[in-house]
Amino acid sequence: MTVVEGFAPAKINLTLHVTGRRGDGYHLLDSLVVFADFGDRITVRPATATRLTVTGPMAPGVPVDAGNLVVKAAALIGVTADITLEKHLPAAAGIGGGSSDGAATLRALAEMAGVTVPRDVLSLGADVPVCLAGGAARMRGIGEDVTPVAGVPPLYAVLVNPGVALATPAVFAGLTTRDNPAMPNPLPTWPDAAAFVSWLGPQRNDLQAPAIAAEPVIAEVLETLLDTPGCQLARMSGSGATCFGLYDSAECASAAAGRLAQDRPGWWVMATRLNAA
Numbered sequence: 001m002t003v004v005e006g007f008a009p010a011k012i013n014l015t016l017h018v019t020g021r022r023g024d025g026y027h028l029l030d031s032l033v034v035f036a037d038f039g040d041r042i043t044v045r046p047a048t049a050t051r052l053t054v055t056g057p058m059a060p061g062v063p064v065d066a067g068n069l070v071v072k073a074a075a076l077i078g079v080t081a082d083i084t085l086e087k088h089l090p091a092a093a094g095i096g097g098g099s100s101d102g103a104a105t106l107r108a109l110a111e112m113a114g115v116t117v118p119r120d121v122l123s124l125g126a127d128v129p130v131c132l133a134g135g136a137a138r139m140r141g142i143g144e145d146v147t148p149v150a151g152v153p154p155l156y157a158v159l160v161n162p163g164v165a166l167a168t169p170a171v172f173a174g175l176t177t178r179d180n181p182a183m184p185n186p187l188p189t190w191p192d193a194a195a196f197v198s199w200l201g202p203q204r205n206d207l208q209a210p211a212i213a214a215e216p217v218i219a220e221v222l223e224t225l226l227d228t229p230g231c232q233l234a235r236m237s238g239s240g241a242t243c244f245g246l247y248d249s250a251e252c253a254s255a256a257a258g259r260l261a262q263d264r265p266g267w268w269v270m271a272t273r274l275n276a277a
């Protein structure tokens with residue numbers, strides 16, 4: 001029996017510029033996306049009907065029915081399987097947990113059944129195409145236009161989630177401006193990690209302000225990250241509430257994570273390497 005295992009890394013929007021809105025209400029984006037070396041794990045086994053079991057420290061509250069993106073992915077690719085999802089990423093947290101799980105499921109089921117992944121996966125969610133591509137990418141359109149980006153260095157980061165779940169539609173609805181500038185085109189080249197991080201500084205996550213308006217604790221997370229020794233940049237990912245801090249070494253990131261975990265026992269804190277693959 002073919003058993004296939006897959007990894008569903010956290011997705012981090014290093015930038016997230018909202019550049020317009022379509023007639024159907026979806027927003028046009030320009031986002032630089034990378035992936036962490038931390039995430040969920042899935043295992044798929046052939047079965048005559050799809051069945052999902054969710055395990056792991058972040059399993060509570062995650063749907064186990066047709067509402068789970070893993071089950072939707074299986075239906076889209078047309079393969080039935082016994083699927084175990086080991087959940088490590090907080091849900092509704094702006095780090096694409098469900099989308100990354102969906103993309104990992106598509107890859108694993110394609111391998112298990114010897115079929116190809118459908119070309120149009122946007123119906124699963126705006127973040128699924130970028131998660132399926134994997135690796136540093138520029139995401140445009142509403143999420144369907146994904147271009148790999150070369151030259152993004154590996155980054156040492158700390159992810160912090162203060163334990164408030166934010167619904168993506170509500171955060172988009174809180175935007176006060178929707179026609180904001182895109183990132184430069186083409187993107188520059190960066191000689192090293194320091195140049196990359198200083199370029200990143202003036203870029204933005206346009207969803208950060210409406211997310212803070214909805215959950216002011218996000219501003220506290222950003223300030224707390226910036227206060228840790230060696231933090232070069234702190235920004236929110238996706239529609240929040242997870243924020244990332246960038247550091248110039250694994251030691252700095254790990255020391256910051258240790259300190260934050262001690263000082264803020266209610267917050268989810270994780271040191272990770274971004275774009276390490």
Ligand SMILES: C[C@](O)(CO)[C@H](O)COP(=O)(O)OP(=O)(O)OC[C@H]1O[C@@H](n2ccc(N)nc2=O)[C@H](O)[C@@H]1O
Binds near residue numbers: 031126127141142143
């Ligand atoms: C905020 C991001 O995470 C950035 O990477 C994504 O744009 C959202 O990706 P996602 O969670 O996979 O999004 P979906 O499940 O497709 O959409 C959730 C909701 O977010 C809003 N949405 C999403 C994507 C987009 N380009 N414009 C939007 O306005 C819509 O209200 C939509 O109903």
Ligand SMILES: Nc1ncnc2c1ncn2[C@@H]1O[C@H](COP(=O)(O)OP(=O)(O)OP(=O)(O)O)[C@@H](O)[C@H]1O
Binds near residue numbers: 069
């Ligand atoms: N595999 C899954 N893991 C977690 N949540 C899921 C999953 N499938 C569906 N959901 C549902 O999707 C909602 C959003 O969770 P998800 O973790 O995908 O959000 P997110 O990290 O904010 O995503 P994004 O960054 O793409 O906006 C959850 O509240 C949950 O009900």
